[in-house]
Amino acid sequence: MIATITGIGWLTADGIGAGRRPAGFSVSTGPMPAVTREMAFPDPMPRFGRMDDLSRLGLSAMAMALKDAGCFEWSQKRSIGILAGTVYGCLHTDRAFFDTLCADSGQSPSPSLFAYTLPSCMLGEAAIVFGLTGPSCIVNDAGLTDITCIRVALENILSGDAGTVLCGVCDLGAPPFMRDSRKGLPGAIFFMLENHPDRSETVYGHLDLDTAGKVRFNGIETINMIELVEKCLDSAGRTALTGNTP
Amino acid sequence: MASNRQQAQLKRQAVWITDAACTTALGDSRQSTWDGLINNRSAIRPVNGFSAPFSGKLRVAARIDDLTSSRRHSRVFSLIDRVLAPFSAVPPASRLITATTKAGIDFFERRRLGETIDSEDLLLASIAHHVSRRLDISGPMLNISAACASGTLAVGKAAALIATGLADSVVVICADLVTDFVLSGFSALKALSPGPCRPFDRHRQGLSLGEGAAAVTLMSGECARRHGRPLLGRILGWGASNDATHMTAPDRNGKGLIQAIHQALGVAGLSPDDIHAVNAHGTGTIYNDQMEMIAFDAVFGQRPLNVFSIKGAIGHTLGAAGGIETVIGLESLRRKMIPPTTGFQVAAQGVGDRVSMSAKPSESRYMLSTNSGFGGVNGALVIGAAA
Structure with a gap:
């Protein structure tokens, strides 16, 4: 066993939820709901309104996963890593920034938009909001329909580079100027992975890598993030809603 | 992250650098880039706006002017093909890690300005797909995006895969x-220097951007022997952290960078006293350079330490910086020479005599290489000489 899953959170076109909360889990192709601070954060948070859409989506799902794992509240920064997969990243923000650049022949591009033209800025926001000082990076092109980011997180834990990782995927879907691709379904799912959880009662199950590098949940190969959520909920005696998009 | 004691208990196999190449505005090869650095040449030049709507905006940057593009290919693929030109064949089962912040961003601009282009090349992962086809690699691939520390984290991730036996051979390609x-x-962020940047200089006014790419192959010793590859040097340690303080500015106390350096030293099994040379991020911005010196003070104290930055010569190459600096760090160890910091003249407060405008001989066997970036990310590598 490399790690255990201690928390799950999601925000998809079908709504927001967490492993131990009543709302069921399902994923459809959208459209995504408008993401508001109140969905996941109980207290006012001025910086939420300044964030780009990718950050709002990602942080909301991360908040649900942290709450589910009992790690939402904090007073001291924690050495927890963040790893997020994305296919389209911040292309929506790239477009918004470039439009400010084109508006007057490059005279006044928006600095606040430019700050969000790196997908890893979502992780910077999460690090600040949740007090997470572990390694953080984005991996492409890892979406809801594959398991790459879980594999990478398990490798990081196995190599000793991380002990606890908030790991998941976050995508707004294909921007209007790109061909649609089912690789990048809109939505965000995050898992809390811990190598030595001191709260065994909160464990959904165990994750491993087999010799071929395939991800196994409780010993069974798992091929994408949606399936992993469903297996976790099954393991906890809960069921996902039917009709999830593979 | 495991504690230093836990790190020492983890059994790791050696990680060898068996191939290393870079293309920068100083030249297409490791040799030409090194020659430019050692001779204190800067490739940072005045540039005009590149597309019609932006012509007339005069700035400076280290651009590689003769990169080609087409309706189907971004300039970044021309850059990658160029860095791979002298690169040896790699085992087909190698894993591939690429690092970039904006990949084919020129394609994005052209599309928004009305051209018809292949939009899949806008995705950051497109460079990984291009390289896997170019090198005929069948192993797992991914692109890492961690702002200006992307390249450093990619090399560190590759090293970790080999050290833990999860891979025998990993190719890392970084480009921006x-x-x-x-x-x-x-x-717009007011981060650009009006002239070529001057890292660690009292009169520094910001950063200069540069184009570049790096290609590095890492192998286990057994894999290198099996494929008859030269042992150029080692990746001994790696570390990464997040400041968790500010989106675009570093932690002024350097806590995140200090954490990353200590992690890298812990993995390497070295103490701060073993380090005598540092290839710093050294962007030339007020806050970055100040933060780095505070972090170096905290880790190394006030003892003599050779610190240099190559960004006054080749500009800040963003996601490629960590890869290029790995190649140059390796070259510095191999040639027993610390390159000058181009653009540096008068030490800024806190720099002391760590930074020099002249090349210096060095017997150091280890090189610390550091990067930091937007979103509070920090990365550190410890590179070791071949013998």
Whole structure:
């Protein structure tokens, strides 16, 4: 066993939820709901309104996963890593920034938009909001329909580079100027992975890598993030809603 | 992250660098880039806006002017093909890790300005797909995006895979371009220097952007022997952290960078006293350079330490910086020479005599290489000489 899953959170076109909360889990192709601070954060948070859409989506799902794992509240920064997969990243923000650049022949591009033209800025926001000082990076092109980011997180834990990782995927879907691709379904799912959880009662199950590098949940190969959520909920005696998009 | 004691208990196999190449505005090869650095040449030049709507915006950058593009290919693929030109064949089962912040951002601009282009090349992962086809690699691939520390984290991830036996051979490719999008963004943040940047200098006024790419193959010793590859040097340690303080500015106390350096030293099994040379991020911005010196003070104290930055010569190559600096760090160890910091003249407060405008001989067997970036990310590598 490399790690255990201690928390799950999601925000998809079908709504927001967490492993131990009543709302069921399902994923459809959208459209995504408008993401508001109140969905996941109980207290006012001025910086939420300044964030780009990718950050709002990602942080909301991360908040649900942290709450589910009992790690939402904090007073001291924690050495927890963040790893997020994305296919389209911040292309929506790239477009918004470039439009400010084109508006007057490059005279006044928006600095606040430019700050969000790196997908890893979502992780910077999460690090600040949740007090997470572990390694953080984005991996492409890892979406809801594959398991790459879980594999990478398990490798990081196995190599000793991380002990606890908030790991998941976050995508707004294909921007209007790109061909649609089912690789990048809109939505965000995050898992809390811990190598030595001191709260065994909160464990959904165990994750491993087999010799071929395939991800196994409780010993069974798992091929994408949606399936992993469903297996976790099954393991906890809960069921996902039917009709999830593979 | 495991504690230093836990790190010492983890059994790791050696990670060898068996191939290393870079393409920068100083030249297409490791040799030409090194020659330019050692001779204190800067490739940072005045540039105009690149696309019609932005012409007339005069700035400076280290651009590689003769990269080609077409309706189907971004300039970044020309850059990658160029860095791979002298690269040896790699085992087909190698894993591939690429690092970039904006990949084919020139394509994005052209599309928004009305051209018809292949939009899949806008995705950051497109460079990984291009390289896997180019090198005929069948192993797992991914692109890492961690702002200006992307390259460092990619090399560290590759090293970790080999050290833990999860891979025998990993190819790392890092690349980024300078375009109107990138130049205008940094300009909007008021981060650009009006002239070529001057890292660690009292009169520094900001950073200069540069284009570049690096290619590095890492192998286990057994894999290198099996494929008859030279042992150029080692990746001994790696570390990464997040400041968790600010989106675009570093932690002024350098806590995140200190954490990353200590992690890298812990993995390497070295103490701060073993380090005598540092290839710093050294962007030339007020806050970055100050933060780095505070971090170096905290880790190394006030003892003599050779610190240099190559960004006054080749500009800040963003996601490629960590890869290029790995190649140059290796070259520095191999040639027993610390390159000058181009653009540096008068030490800024806190720099002391760590930074020099002249090349210096060095017997150091280890090189610490550091990067930091937007979103509070920090990365550190410890590179070891071959013998």
